[in-house]
Amino acid sequence: MIFLRRQVPLLITLITGLVFAAQYYVPHPASEQMLTSATKWLQIIGGFALVLGVSSLFHVHAVKIRRKEAGWGYSFVLYASMLGTIAVGLWSNGKEAVDGAMTAFGWIYNFMMVPLQGTMFAILALFIASAAYRSFRARSREATVLLIAAVIVMTGRVPLGEYLIPISGDLSQWILNVLNASVRRAILIGVSLGTVALSIKIIFALERSYLGGGKE
Amino acid sequence: MTFAERMLKIDRRIIFLVIGLCTLLPLLYPVGLPIKISPEVRGVYDHIESLPEGSVFLLSLDFDPASKPELHPQAISLLRHAFKKNLRVVALTLWVSGTGLADQIITQVAGEMGKESGKDYVFLGWSPGGTAVIINMGQDLYGAFPADYNGKPTKGLPVLQGVANLRDVNYAVSLGAGNPGVEAWYVFGKDKYKFEMGGGCTGVMAPGLYPLLRSGQINGLIGGLRGAAEYETLMGQKGKAIAGMDAQSATHLAIIVLVILCNIFYFSLRKQGKQQGYSGA
Numbered sequence: 001m002i003f004l005r006r007q008v009p010l011l012i013t014l015i016t017g018l019v020f021a022a023q024y025y026v027p028h029p030a031s032e033q034m035l036t037s038a039t040k041w042l043q044i045i046g047g048f049a050l051v052l053g054v055s056s057l058f059h060v061h062a063v064k065i066r067r068k069e070a071g072w073g074y075s076f077v078l079y080a081s082m083l084g085t086i087a088v089g090l091w092s093n094g095k096e097a098v099d100g101a102m103t104a105f106g107w108i109y110n111f112m113m114v115p116l117q118g119t120m121f122a123i124l125a126l127f128i129a130s131a132a133y134r135s136f137r138a139r140s141r142e143a144t145v146l147l148i149a150a151v152i153v154m155t156g157r158v159p160l161g162e163y164l165i166p167i168s169g170d171l172s173q174w175i176l177n178v179l180n181a182s183v184r185r186a187i188l189i190g191v192s193l194g195t196v197a198l199s200i201k202i203i204f205a206l207e208r209s210y211l212g213g214g215k216e
Numbered sequence: 217m218t219f220a221e222r223m224l225k226i227d228r229r230i231i232f233l234v235i236g237l238c239t240l241l242p243l244l245y246p247v248g249l250p251i252k253i254s255p256e257v258r259g260v261y262d263h264i265e266s267l268p269e270g271s272v273f274l275l276s277l278d279f280d281p282a283s284k285p286e287l288h289p290q291a292i293s294l295l296r297h298a299f300k301k302n303l304r305v306v307a308l309t310l311w312v313s314g315t316g317l318a319d320q321i322i323t324q325v326a327g328e329m330g331k332e333s334g335k336d337y338v339f340l341g342w343s344p345g346g347t348a349v350i351i352n353m354g355q356d357l358y359g360a361f362p363a364d365y366n367g368k369p370t371k372g373l374p375v376l377q378g379v380a381n382l383r384d385v386n387y388a389v390s391l392g393a394g395n396p397g398v399e400a401w402y403v404f405g406k407d408k409y410k411f412e413m414g415g416g417c418t419g420v421m422a423p424g425l426y427p428l429l430r431s432g433q434i435n436g437l438i439g440g441l442r443g444a445a446e447y448e449t450l451m452g453q454k455g456k457a458i459a460g461m462d463a464q465s466a467t468h469l470a471i472i473v474l475v476i477l478c479n480i481f482y483f484s485l486r487k488q489g490k491q492q493g494y495s496g497a
Contacts, residue, residue: 024408036355039348043360046345050312096316097323109316117281117313125467129235130228133474137482147479151472157419157442159249160465169252181426188427 010205017203058082149175218488220481231474238470242462251461256429257446259436260414263387264297271386272379273303274411276401277321279393280313283418287391289444289457290416291321294389297451299329304375305337306385308361310349310396315342319365334368338375341365346396350404354382382409391416391438398425402433416443 020038023031061075088104096106138144155161156172201207267273275294279287298305309318322339331337340361343349352360357379358371370376378384388411390401398415406413412435415425419440428434438447441464444457 032355035351036359039345039352039355040359042348043343043345043352046348050344096319100323106316113313114281114284114317118284121282122285125239126232126235129467129471129474130231132471133226133231133478134224134228136475136478138479147475151475154468154472158465158468159251159461160469162252163249173254176423176426177430180423181430184424185427185431 006211009211010208014203014205017199021203054082149179218485220484220488223481224478224485234470234474235467238466239463242466243459246459246462248458249462249465251442251445251449251458253446253450254443256437256439257443257450259429260294260389260416260438261297261436261447261450263412263414263435264294264301264303267301267303267386269302271303272384273298273305274382274385274388275305275307276388276390276392277307277309277314277318278311278390278397278401279309279317279418280311281317283393284317285456285460286418286441286444287393287416288317288321289441289455289460290391290438290447291318292325292455293444293447293451293453293457294391294416294438295322295325296329296453297447299325299331299336302336303386304379305331306340306376306379307337308340308349309342310346310400311393312342312344315365333366334364334373335375338370338373339365340370347400347404350382350396350401351408354405354409357381382411385409385411387412387414389414389416392421393418394421397421398434398437399428402428406433414438 020035023035058079061078063069064072064075065079085105085108088108092098092103092105094105095103096109097103102110136147136150138147152168153172153175155165156168156170162169198207202210264273275291275298277287277291295305295307305322307318307322309315319339319341322337325331326333326337333339341364343352343360345352349360357376361370363369364373382388382405388401388405390398390413392398392401392415398417398421401415402413405411413433414436415428415434416438417425417440419442422437422439422443425434425437425439429437438444441457441460444455445461448455448458
């Protein structure tokens with residue numbers, strides 16, 4: 001059993017890891033065909049992952065409702081809205097509109113999901129303003145630099161700022177193009193090197209935490 | 217409690233009210249300040265402008281309703297431009313929750329410009345797999361999307377004539393609100409299948425994409441509502457983005473004033489504290 005639970009997954013990881021790393025550099029039709037097949041599998045697995053995610057969500061909230069844990073009412077709302085949307089979605093054949101006419105599923109999407117998501121995102125502006133007022137203080141030299149850069153970029157990115165202080169637009173562009181881009185690039189290179197190192201460790205079984213820590 | 221202390225502990229509902237008014241009033245009474253065009257936005261516009269009629273333009277609408285205020289005007293302007301240039305538009309989304317929105321945008325603009333589904337454009341819809349969809353499209357577009365959003369088989373559609381995979385795309389733009397988005401399209405798409413690419417994103421994401429822009433990995437970037445307003449200006453069509461710029465100007469100014477005020481009160485408190493400390497000693 002240990003062979004099936006440990007060695008086999010490690011062997012699959014080693015072979016697929018090496019084969020697909022090499023595939024990128026081999027433009028032979030057979031290699032390309034292999035990539036086509038593998039990505040089709042990935043798409044199919046992606047579909048299953050969606051089903052798995054939904055069923056897992058149902059399970060977590062079913063437990064909450066059964067045990068009447070704190071906030072179980074919200075779980076009930078989630079259950080009702082999810083089942084309702086699935087039923088309406090199946091009934092509407094997954095289409096928001098048919099020949100220009102809105103379906104029931106389209107109604108849920110347009111008049112519930114769109115405004116709800118929009119509202120959640122819009123209230124961020126209010127909280128950002130409140131948080132900026134309470135915590136954006138020049139407490140240290142670093143905080144002062146951050147504060148000045150933020151004020152310049154905020155001024156230079158809107159027409160009113162450019163109208164009041166014409167140089168703010170160019171200054172904001174310079175901050176974004178030079179300071180921001182160089183620092184972001186350094187972070188990106190660091191993250192990418194870390195990803196390569198981690199991938200090598202996973203392929204060669206030096207990192208096995210992804211297998212989980214179940215009983216052997 | 218001193219005045220500065222009282223001001224620093226001001227009820228946050230007052231701040232909410234200020235921001236609310238700064239958003240609402242400019243929308244009701246627009247000023248219409250001129251909008252300067254940045255080289256990033258011009259990069260996308262100029263490239264589309266340079267494409268010959270019938271070129272294949274891929275638009276990936278990788279966002280959901282949460283990012284609608286910023287990315288919806290970008291999508292509208294890009295599609296109007298592509299249809300005006302008589303490009304063949306291939307649209308899709310990698311975000312399942314954005315499918316309905318993407319369909320509405322494409323249907324609306326195509327209707328406005330008198331374009332026909334299947335002949336002038338195709339909306340492929342959504343397919344599971346995230347970044348795997350990009351690779352799959354790069355290998356075989358018809359394998360990734362055997363049918364379009366309306367269930368019509370993609371093989372044989374006049375709009376896709378001569379298009380087998382992403383290598384046959386002349387220009388691609390991803391309007392991304394996260395992952396998968398612009399970065400995924402570059403890493404899994406452009407890098408391997410060698411098509412020219414531009415990007416569009418929300419305002420908060422834009423600074424993160426500048427390394428791709430500066431290195432030429434993407435040839436242009438439409439960032440947030442400001443980017444959309446610049447594109448509308450280039451197109452000579454006043455839309456929702458230009459209308460929203462006055463509100464954005466006012467809210468930015470309000471936040472800057474709030475930050476300055478908060479620092480004035482903070483330093484006056486510190487000064488008071490030091491003076492009290494000296495007199496105490």
